[in-house]
Every structure is written in C-alpha cells, then in structure tokens.
Amino acid sequence: MTFTPTNLEVEATPGGDPALEESLASPPASGRRLLRAFLRDVPAVLSSVYILLVILMALLAPLIVQISGWSPYEFDQSAIDPNMGAIPIGPLGGVSAEHWFGVEPGSGRDIFARIVYGAQVSMTVALSATLLTGILGVVLGLLAGYFGGFVDTVISRVMEFLMAFPALIFMIAILSALPSDNRIVLLVLVISLFGWPYLARIIRAQTLSLKEREFVEAARASGATSAQIVFREILPNLRSTIIVMTTLAVPGYIGTEAGLSFLGVGVVPPTPSWGQMIAAAASWYAVDPMYFIIPGSFLFLLVLSFTTLGDRIRALVGSGEARA
Numbered sequence: 001m002t003f004t005p006t007n008l009e010v011e012a013t014p015g016g017d018p019a020l021e022e023s024l025a026s027p028p029a030s031g032r033r034l035l036r037a038f039l040r041d042v043p044a045v046l047s048s049v050y051i052l053l054v055i056l057m058a059l060l061a062p063l064i065v066q067i068s069g070w071s072p073y074e075f076d077q078s079a080i081d082p083n084m085g086a087i088p089i090g091p092l093g094g095v096s097a098e099h100w101f102g103v104e105p106g107s108g109r110d111i112f113a114r115i116v117y118g119a120q121v122s123m124t125v126a127l128s129a130t131l132l133t134g135i136l137g138v139v140l141g142l143l144a145g146y147f148g149g150f151v152d153t154v155i156s157r158v159m160e161f162l163m164a165f166p167a168l169i170f171m172i173a174i175l176s177a178l179p180s181d182n183r184i185v186l187l188v189l190v191i192s193l194f195g196w197p198y199l200a201r202i203i204r205a206q207t208l209s210l211k212e213r214e215f216v217e218a219a220r221a222s223g224a225t226s227a228q229i230v231f232r233e234i235l236p237n238l239r240s241t242i243i244v245m246t247t248l249a250v251p252g253y254i255g256t257e258a259g260l261s262f263l264g265v266g267v268v269p270p271t272p273s274w275g276q277m278i279a280a281a282a283s284w285y286a287v288d289p290m291y292f293i294i295p296g297s298f299l300f301l302l303v304l305s306f307t308t309l310g311d312r313i314r315a316l317v318g319s320g321e322a323r324a
Contacts (some may be wrong), residue, residue, distance in 0.1 A: 070110035093290030111324025137199025
C-alpha cells in the first residue's frame with residue numbers, strides 16, 4: 001500500500017469513483033436504519049471488532065504488559081542463543097508460555113509487549129492526524145465554498161500548492177531535519193499538513209452546491225448570520241461526507257506512520273512501532289521469519305479493517321438499503 005496521503009486523492013475526488021460520488025451526494029440515512037444495515041454487514045462488523053480490539057490494546061497497554069510479565073524495553077538474554085548469532089531459543093521465534101509472541105533476535109525483547117505498545121503509536125498518530133486533518137479540512141473547505149471570492153482563491157491556492165508536492169519525499173526531508181523530541185507530535189503535524197487539502201477539496205465542492213439550496217436561502221432571508229448558516233445549516237448536511245472521508249483516511253495515515261518509521265524518520269528507538277519492527281526484522285527474516293510476520297500481520301489487518309470499514313460505510317450511506 002502506498003503510504004502517503006496522496007492515495008486518498010483517487011478515492012476522495014468526485015468523478016474518480018462513481019460509488020463514492022453517489023454516496024457523497026446521497027441524503028443522510030436515518031441513524032437507526034443505518035445501524036441496522038451496518039449490523040447485518042459481516043465484513044463491517046468483523047472490521048469494527050478488530051479495530052476495537054486494537055484500540056483497547058493500546059488504551060490498556062500498561063495493564064496488558066503487566067499481565068504478560070515483560071516490559072517492551074526489557075532484555076531477556078536467556079531467551080536468545082549467543083552461539084547461534086543471538087537468534088531466539090525455541091520454535092517460532094521463541095514463542096513460549098513466558099514470551100507469547102516470542103522475542104526479538106539480537107536483543108531478547110518481548111515481541112508481544114512491543115506489539116501492544118506499538119499499537120499505541122499507530123493509533124495515536126493515525127487518529128490524531130485524522131482529527132486534525134478533519135478539523136482543518138472541514139473548516140477551510142466550508143470557508144472556501146461558502147464565501148468564495150478572495151477567501152476561496154487563497155484557500156484553493158494553498159490546497160493546490162500542498163497537493164502539488166510529492167508528500168512522502170517532503171515528509172522524510174522535514175522529519176529528518178527536525179529534532180527527535182516529541183516525534184509523535186511531529187508525525188501528526190507533518191502528516192496533517194499534507195493531508196487536509198484532500199478533505200477540504202471535497203467539503204468545498206459540497207458547500208458550493210449546498211449554499212444554493214432553498215433552506216440556506218430561507219435562513220439568510222430570516223436574518224441568520226454567515227456563521228449560523230455555515231455551522232447550523234450547511235455543516236449538518238455534510239455529516240455523511242465527513243464520516244466517509246475520515247474513515248477512509250485513517251488506514252492511509254496508519255500506513256504513512258509505519259512507512260516513515262520503516263524508513264527511519266518516524267518513531268525513534270527504543271519506542272516501539274510496528275513499522276520500525278518490520279524494518280528491523282528485514283535483516284533477520286531468513287533465520288526468524290516470525291519476527292517479521294507478527295508485526296506485519298497486525299499492521300496488515302489494521303489497515304485492511306479500516307479500509308473495509310470505510311468502504312462498507314460508504315456503501316451503506318449511499319445504498320437504497322440504508323435509506324429504506
């Protein structure tokens with residue numbers, strides 16, 4: 001998967017995906033009907049269950065690690081064989097009752113503990129970047145679409161400027177030049193910097209259409225201020241669009257964080273990160289494939305779950321079943 005916000009452009013641009021365009025243009029479904037349709041959708045439910053498990057794992061990481069008995073930073077030299085190149089002792093990378101997912105070759109750190117704390121990094125970066133991107137994209141898209149003129153020109157030029165950059169290359173350059181302190185905060189800010197224009201572009205297009213509707217004209221005629229029209233009349237009608245777009249953005253940001261960590265400019269060791277673990281596992285794959293497979297599987301399933309959930313929500317919002 002391409003781990004840049006640019007990949008959202010394919011799915012987020014009206015006209016590029018007829019299914020998405022139809023779902024964004026559809027009126028919002030009844031919340032109760034949408035929930036019933038969602039609960040009948042097996043892929044959506046299974047994806048939601050896995051996502052909730054990862055979120056709970058991230059939130060309860062200290063408790064879970066305490067139960068497992070190993071810190072993600074603790075070395076267990078007795079679990080690796082120094083005479084065999086420091087590979088884990090035992091089958092499947094040292095999987096045992098003591099080390100549930102085995103240990104890291106070379107260091108002996110518990111993989112389960114590092115997976116649990118790595119979930120904190122992935123979810124924190126992805127959800128925080130989605131929240132910040134959502135706020136910037138929605139507010140700036142609303143302003144550009146509603147006020148038009150000079151405001152629209154300035155915001156649109158900024159969007160085009162940021163979208164013209166090869167995002168991944170500039171993320172690597174920016175993160176390489178910045179100090180390693182508060183790396184998670186920096187990741188969120190850098191990812192959001194290049195991510196918000198894609199949502200803002202969709203919101204702007206929807207706002208341009210909505211502001212010509214009769215209910216907006218009625219509100220304007222009744223003396224409502226611009227702020228009241230934007231946030232009380234137009235914004236509620238963008239709810240479905242925002243939900244679909246933000247849900248589809250999360251897997252891209254998870255992949256972006258993992259990719260940056262894999263390339264060495266993301267989370268700084270010894271802080272656990274799934275992407276960082278995959279990068280470290282590359283040199284050990286021939287002798288200990290489990291060290292690569294375990295974090296890779298968690299990352300793959302999380303991205304797949306968010307992608308599937310976003311696709312199913314998009315389908316349900318735009319389907320006749322959800323509106324019936």
